[in-house]
Amino acid sequence: MQKKIIDFTNLLRKSGVRVSVAESIDAFEALDELSIEDREVFRDALRSTMVKRGDDIPTFDQLFELYWSAFYDSLKDAFEQAGQGLPGDIDLEQLLEQIRQGMQGMEGELDLSELAQALLTQDLSKLEQLIREAAEQAGAGRIENMLQLGFFTRRTMEQMGAEGATQELRDLAQRLRDAGLGDAEVEALMELVNRFAEALRRSVRNYTERELQQQNFDYMERFRRESLLEKSFYNLTEEEIRRMREVVTRLAQRIKNILSIRRRRLKKGKLDLHAMLRRNMAHGGVPFEVIYKQRRKDRPKLVILCDVSSSVANVSRFMLQFVHSLQEAFTKIRSFVFVSELGEVTQLFHDEEINAAIEKALDGGDVINVYTRSNFGHAFHDFWKNHLSAIDKKTTVLVLGDARNNYNDPRAWCLRDIHSKAKNVVWLNPESPSAWGFGDSVMDRYLPHVDVAEECRNLRQLSKVVDRLVL
Amino acid sequence: MFESVDDVIGQLAEQGYIADKSIATVVFLAARLEKPVLVEGPAGVGKTELAKAVSKASGRELVRLQCYEGLDEAKALYEWEYSKQLLYTQILKEKLSETMAGATSLRDAAERVGAEDSVFFSSRFIVPRPLLHAITSDDPSLLLVDEVDKSDPEFEAFLLEVLSDFQVTVPEVGTFEAVRRPFVFLTSNDAREMSDALKRRCLHLYIDFPDEDLELRILDTKVPGIERRLAEELVGVMQRLRKLDLKKTPSISETLDWARALLALNATELDEDLVRETLNVILKYEGDIKKAQSELGRLITRKSEEPAGEAKPRGAAPASPAAPAAPAPGRPTKKGTLH
Numbered sequence: 001m002q003k004k005i006i007d008f009t010n011l012l013r014k015s016g017v018r019v020s021v022a023e024s025i026d027a028f029e030a031l032d033e034l035s036i037e038d039r040e041v042f043r044d045a046l047r048s049t050m051v052k053r054g055d056d057i058p059t060f061d062q063l064f065e066l067y068w069s070a071f072y073d074s075l076k077d078a079f080e081q082a083g084q085g086l087p088g089d090i091d092l093e094q095l096l097e098q099i100r101q102g103m104q105g106m107e108g109e110l111d112l113s114e115l116a117q118a119l120l121t122q123d124l125s126k127l128e129q130l131i132r133e134a135a136e137q138a139g140a141g142r143i144e145n146m147l148q149l150g151f152f153t154r155r156t157m158e159q160m161g162a163e164g165a166t167q168e169l170r171d172l173a174q175r176l177r178d179a180g181l182g183d184a185e186v187e188a189l190m191e192l193v194n195r196f197a198e199a200l201r202r203s204v205r206n207y208t209e210r211e212l213q214q215q216n217f218d219y220m221e222r223f224r225r226e227s228l229l230e231k232s233f234y235n236l237t238e239e240e241i242r243r244m245r246e247v248v249t250r251l252a253q254r255i256k257n258i259l260s261i262r263r264r265r266l267k268k269g270k271l272d273l274h275a276m277l278r279r280n281m282a283h284g285g286v287p288f289e290v291i292y293k294q295r296r297k298d299r300p301k302l303v304i305l306c307d308v309s310s311s312v313a314n315v316s317r318f319m320l321q322f323v324h325s326l327q328e329a330f331t332k333i334r335s336f337v338f339v340s341e342l343g344e345v346t347q348l349f350h351d352e353e354i355n356a357a358i359e360k361a362l363d364g365g366d367v368i369n370v371y372t373r374s375n376f377g378h379a380f381h382d383f384w385k386n387h388l389s390a391i392d393k394k395t396t397v398l399v400l401g402d403a404r405n406n407y408n409d410p411r412a413w414c415l416r417d418i419h420s421k422a423k424n425v426v427w428l429n430p431e432s433p434s435a436w437g438f439g440d441s442v443m444d445r446y447l448p449h450v451d452v453a454e455e456c457r458n459l460r461q462l463s464k465v466v467d468r469l470v471l
Numbered sequence: 472m473f474e475s476v477d478d479v480i481g482q483l484a485e486q487g488y489i490a491d492k493s494i495a496t497v498v499f500l501a502a503r504l505e506k507p508v509l510v511e512g513p514a515g516v517g518k519t520e521l522a523k524a525v526s527k528a529s530g531r532e533l534v535r536l537q538c539y540e541g542l543d544e545a546k547a548l549y550e551w552e553y554s555k556q557l558l559y560t561q562i563l564k565e566k567l568s569e570t571m572a573g574a575t576s577l578r579d580a581a582e583r584v585g586a587e588d589s590v591f592f593s594s595r596f597i598v599p600r601p602l603l604h605a606i607t608s609d610d611p612s613l614l615l616v617d618e619v620d621k622s623d624p625e626f627e628a629f630l631l632e633v634l635s636d637f638q639v640t641v642p643e644v645g646t647f648e649a650v651r652r653p654f655v656f657l658t659s660n661d662a663r664e665m666s667d668a669l670k671r672r673c674l675h676l677y678i679d680f681p682d683e684d685l686e687l688r689i690l691d692t693k694v695p696g697i698e699r700r701l702a703e704e705l706v707g708v709m710q711r712l713r714k715l716d717l718k719k720t721p722s723i724s725e726t727l728d729w730a731r732a733l734l735a736l737n738a739t740e741l742d743e744d745l746v747r748e749t750l751n752v753i754l755k756y757e758g759d760i761k762k763a764q765s766e767l768g769r770l771i772t773r774k775s776e777e778p779a780g781e782a783k784p785r786g787a788a789p790a791s792p793a794a795p796a797a798p799a800p801g802r803p804t805k806k807g808t809l810h
Binding site: 018020022023026029030033034038040041044045047048049051052053054057282283284286288 | 476492493496497499500503504506508509511512553554557661664667670671673674675676677
């Protein structure tokens, strides 16, 4: 049992649930206090001692199911089936009882293997234990893919001595016949032995399959979560975009939570005389407690310029969603999208629900014509002409684009003017820095007028940037 | 304190708290292992209630520490009572000058005052705050640290120290050690993830929204006068409501509020008008109310009228708000204003 729990702990760790040594010791102590007959109680005890994050609970539950309950249940199923409908309408219980009595007669010369005994007495927990041990010795834990299923099943069976055990049982049947067991019973027993062998083989195969699932579990699960964070925006499927949206919402929520706590816990400012005198009235005016003025931290103003040409549309999509989910974190957000001409979408975001607004801004010609070729110079000039007044010294300007200008005039001076008026200019480029300035990329021309330029190709990088922006 | 897991369920039920097995198991373990319990879950599922019920069931005094930002040791642990010290100094002035009489040098005077300073820094002038109270009290107590996620990380680190040894050092006086270890509950709404160190020392309990069956039993216990049929309809609506994409998903406390409100209105069954008028009892945001109103027809489908196919996923995933059965019909259009 102990070993089983330690194995399970390792499995949890491999699947990304952090279980410390102290916590697994807790688990053991907890199990000492409880009867582990009740599976639910057993699970709750393990869960409450080992899993401390709400997010990890589903992982735990699935693994628990895989590791503890399901195999025993399937074992039970397999052997119950094997015992049903024996030839000659013989009841399994009665047959086993007869065999037991018969065996008592030849005590001494009988030396059945553990497996054969477990099969005869239908001791399923013993069987489970034997299968686990054999599988471990056969190295079933190293299974990597479906093709190895047959191989490891066979090896486990060999390790367990399944062949020998069935032979022993057949011999036993012979000897029982010699000892005077009825023909019908012997026939039934022979049939039963065959069925047991089959049930055993199925169970072992089942166990190996589970082993494979367990090995792959963390892989699948983590793949789902992590890969979305790491996955490049360039190649997302429809389904992934949908899932990504949820992830973005969750990330935004998390930042919001952190924010609400940090906002109110600012650095202490100057002495607040009024408040201090008042507070210390009780002490006869002696200032025991010192009160400081709370310094107010300005929430940033944000102007976003998003390139929405097809090459970077996904980055823009999530950027917009992110920033607008975080509305409260900024005093004011103004969003613009461009390919060549520039269009403001602030109002759109105000009127429509976020996702609908993004779809509208990105698809078709509702706001701007998206079916042209990118021209950053033109867009910046547009902004310089019409919206420069939107920028003051508290404004952060966020530009999102690959700076692939199709050999048009970059008009970097527009960005220079924007830069000189703004608090800072942040450029997020989905291309890696080594590609900046090559081909039709004019990133190098814009770089002097940008405070921070970052590569932003996946959600993790994006959330890092937003994090820095608001915190 | 408790005999077995079932005993916990029974004793809590006597206090009017319907606990499922996983809650009872954790409470039982916490009592046996003398470990703190960290209770997490959405607002209003009865985290604080659980601590109260356990305190009543075990006959321990409930010491509650409500956490908030800026909560510091002075408010959580102990504080020197400055004004009392001041007052004593003034009253004892004459006595002091007596002591001082005959002092020949400043050094001598300072020595004499120094010899007496334990008078002013003794437990007489300490105001015990919840933590110290829970530790020093002679009778066993139950310490409830409520909404621990709202406190600052610094306070959390300090709490860690207290929870691991159950002792508190006051530099001027000495160390107080717990006579009887208090039973500790920490509750959290997950506004911030607690540090691993704290989590490691606690048993973890996640209380989710209850399933239909449990919610019905809770309703029966807490609102005794309610008719069976109304209760069933009401719980059905709540379960379906939780599957909508709402800003604030209604919880058990809302269910109970609503049941009491309906009882006060002498309602015997739910119809669209009644639900429309009383929605503001369960939903706290304008956008949520609008969304629920647009879904009213689906919300109050009776059990009998429900197509057989729909009944199944409802039982299977009662708590998941994003269950596929409820296509999220877009969020409220006005999500914060642009300035």
